[in-house]
Amino acid sequence: MLEDILKKHPQHEDSLIEILLEYQNVKTKRYITDEEVEQIAKYLGVTESKVCSVVSFYTFFSTEPRGKHIIQVCKDVPCYVNGSGNVLKTLEQLLNIRIGETTKDEKFTLEYTSCLGNCDGAPAMRIDGKTFTNLNPNKVKAIISEYRGVN
Amino acid sequence: MVNIKINNTNVTVEEGTTILDAAKAKNIKIPTLCYYPDLDIKSDCRICTVEITGQKGLVTACSTPVRDGMEIKTNSPRVLNARKTITELMLANHDANCTACEKNMNCELQTLANTLGIDENRFESVLEMQELDTANTSITRNPNRCIKCGRCVDVCKNVQGINVLESMNRSHEMFISPKYGRYLSDEDCTFCGQCSSVCPVASITEKDDTDLVWNALDDDKKHVIVQVAPAVRVSLGEEMGQKPGSIVTTKMVAALKQLGFDRVFDTDFTADLTILEEGNELIHRITEGGKLPMITSCCPGWINLVEQQYPEIIDNLSSCKSPQQMFGALAKTYYAKKENIKPEDLFVVSIMPCTAKKYEAAREEMSADGKNRDVDAVLTTRELGKMVRQMGINFDQLEEIEFDDPFGITSGAGAIFGATGGVMEAALRTVSEVVNEKPLEKLEFESVRGLEGIKEAEVDLGGQKVKVAVAHSLSKAKQLADQVKAGTSPYAFIEVMTCPGGCIGGGGQPYNTTNAVREERIRATYQVDSDMKLRKSHENPVIQKLYEDYLTKPLSDLSHDLLHTHYHKRRT
The missing domain is CATH 3.10.20.740 (Ubiquitin-like (UB roll))
Incomplete structure (x- = not known):
């Protein structure tokens, strides 16, 4: 699967982020392994250090297996002063996991993210591709039960 | 304006x-x-x-x-306050156990804290101690001292084109390391040590082998000899507080004698020997239709790069060992026999401007008897400086002593091995005279000297015009290697040195090496050459005698056994 994606992109450092995004989106549990880092580095003619640097910089990428839905809570300052701590606490209680963990049923992974660009709607979080703003514990509960119900 | x-x-x-x-x-x-x-x-x-x-x-x-x-x-007070806060924040995430640090009294962060007058840190330490990387024989990385300035990443990526060191994570969780914080040896590190040369603190240093050498010197049963690389005599002075470009050859020999070495020899001697072997190999390849371009093999960082990333061009490398290893092989055979010393009682130390030389000496093929190392310990210029200080030697007051016989009689051609273009020039002095069968009118090949990245020259060998090239720094070397790999290289002979400026700018040289300092060391290197009576390797009488008495002739069977080697694809 990775090979097919690699072949679509030119063998140049500039393709790195696109390859990582595209591959992670289709891969089960959406994470990048060491072997895949090596394979991508070899294809692009860059070092594994370079690939690791990019993977570890962006919160989009993970090196750990993740659940079906990825919940990312903003940890930057405007969200913090508007109560992102309560949002996180509510999520941890609801899902019975800590930040960075995945639920036993592999349905949810809880992560931090850096700024989502929604400071006017702080505190904010993102689930998969979708952003939720002006959060409070009740709103978070409603969102999560919706995700539980739908799936 | x-x-x-x-x-x-x-x-x-x-x-x-x-x-x-x-x-x-x-x-x-x-x-x-x-x-x-x-x-x-x-x-x-x-x-x-x-x-x-x-x-x-x-x-x-x-x-x-x-x-x-x-x-x-x-x-302004506002500026000074900001600088103080920044420094305190760095110190709060830094292993500031200064008296237990290699760079105590020579550390840029310590100096900064001192000049800013920081007498207490308002911030609590957030340092979480990490494991050190001591997994290789050349370079030690201590992440607990890193202040994340990014100099090492820059030099590794942009000057050397290697990119083993990178920044991982982001914001306050950012750290600098090879992939995800693993070992240098997990990646294609060439051990050039340029990172250690620019590190403002002691987060990246050479692996310290001074204790190994102190113990050998203290052992009555051991006959301890030392060889000193050409580039050390024009840089050691800086370790001793002298100006860049000071030539300290004779005081350096005196210091080594005081440290207790039984004999002090010169790697310039085996540099001359390299020219005889490599020069004849080049002539052989040109006349017999061998693999061209031939590329020099004196530099261990370069060899590492080829073995890791350019296995296709291994046959282009000269099969010659480096001068360091030629010396080691001769010491453990020829010299041991001549002096009637058992090879196992002989301890060979080399003083090198280089961190990769530590790795080279530990390679398993670098052993004349197949069991013991030919070169037992390698110290950088900085480590020698440290030993001289530990011993309490007053360097400036030392008498002037010449190198010992027999490996102390050398030529200017051997001396210029330390600067980029030097191996090429030394080889051309010998190869031209051997092929053209008449003395050169001018010994200096100025077109291959200096700090320009890639230098070219054209020489006349027996009526045939031959193009040669010189590269220093691995990013430039890669350009020439790519040509060779693609089969489009227009050259017959290529010299590569890993470090900017050549060995005078090596990863084991005194700190604060800049281009201005490199220029001074290069100037001194050519001064050493022009001050010498002997300036061509093939005219070195001790080299001639060594062939008469022992090796018979360049590229002989014994030469191949002792002075040549094989390279192979591998990971360090």
Whole structure:
């Protein structure tokens, strides 16, 4: 699967982020392994250090297996002063996991993210591709039960 | 031109000048940490922060160009306070056990804290101690001391084109390491040590082998000999507080005698021997239709790069061992026999400007008897400096002593091995005379000298015009290697040195090596050469005698056994 994606992109450092995004989106549990880092580095003619640097910089990428839905809570300052701590606490209680963990049923992974660009709607979080703003514990509960119900 | 004011003094500088350079021109010192001459401007550390009248935020002097009418304050209370806070924040995430650190009294962070007058840290330490990387024989990485200035990443990526060191994670969780914090040896590190050379603290250093050498010197049963590389005599002076470009050959020999070495020899001798072997190999390849271009193999960082990333061009490498290893092999065979010493009682030390030489000496093929190392320990110039200080030697007061016989009789051709273009020039002096069968009118091949990245020359060998090239720094070497790999290289002979400027700019050389310092060491190197009576390797009488008595002739069977080797694809 990775090979097919690699072949679509030119063998140049500039393709790195696109390859990582595209591959992670289709891969089960959406994470990048060491072997895949090596394979991508070899294809692009860059070092594994370079690939690791990019993977570890962006919160989009993970090196750990993740659940079906990825919940990312903003940890930057405007969200913090508007109560992102309560949002996180509510999520941890609801899902019975800590930040960075995945639920036993592999349905949810809880992560931090850096700024989502929604400071006017702080505190904010993102689930998969979708952003939720002006959060409070009740709103978070409603969102999560919706995700539980739908799936 | 632009008119500005720095600390109320009028200054006129060229447009585009940075505040840092403008201040420097007026002898106003602005402290820096991530800034390093000849490297990229990073403005990571914020220490060079200055105040501009009418502007709200402070700016970094290293990255801000001057504007006409700009009024700059480099030392206002606001600026000093900011610098103090930045330094305290760094110290709060730094293993500041200074007395247990290699760079105690020679550390840029310590100096900064001292000049800023920091006597307490308002911030609690957030340091989480990490494991050290001691997994290789050349370089030790201590992440607990890293201040994340990014100099090592810059030199590894942009100067050397290697990119083993990178920044991982982001924000306050950012750290610098090979992939995800693993070992240097998990990646294609060439052990060039340029990272250790530019590190402002002691986060990246050479692996310290001084104890190994002290113990050997203390062992009555051991006959301990030392060889010194050409580039060390023009740089050791800096370790001893002298100006860059000081030539300290004779005092260096005296210091080594005081340290207790039984004999002090010169790697210039086996550099001469390399020229005889490599020069004849080149002639052989040209006349017999061998693999061309032939590429020099003296430099272990370069060999590592080829074995890791260019296995296709291994056959282009000269099969010669480096001068260090030729010396080791001769010491454990020829010299041991001549002096009637059992090879196992002989301890061979080399003083090198290089960290990769430690790795080279530990390679399993570098053993004349197939069991024991030919070179038992390798010290960098910096480590020798450390030993001289440990011993309490007053370097300036030392008498002047010459190298010992027999491996102390050398030529100027061997001496210039330390500078980029030197191996090429030394080889051309010998190869031209052997092939053309008449003395050269001019010994100096100026076109291959100097700090330009890739240098070319054309030489006449027996009526045939031959093109040669010289590269220093691995990013430049890769350009030539790519040509060779693609089969488009127009050259017959290529010299590669891993470090900018050649060995005089090696990863084990005294700290604060900049291009200005490299120029001085290069000037001194050619001074050593022009001061010598013997300037061609093939005219060295001891080399001639060595062939008569022992090796018979260049490329003989015994030469192949002792002085040549094989390279193979591998990971370090």
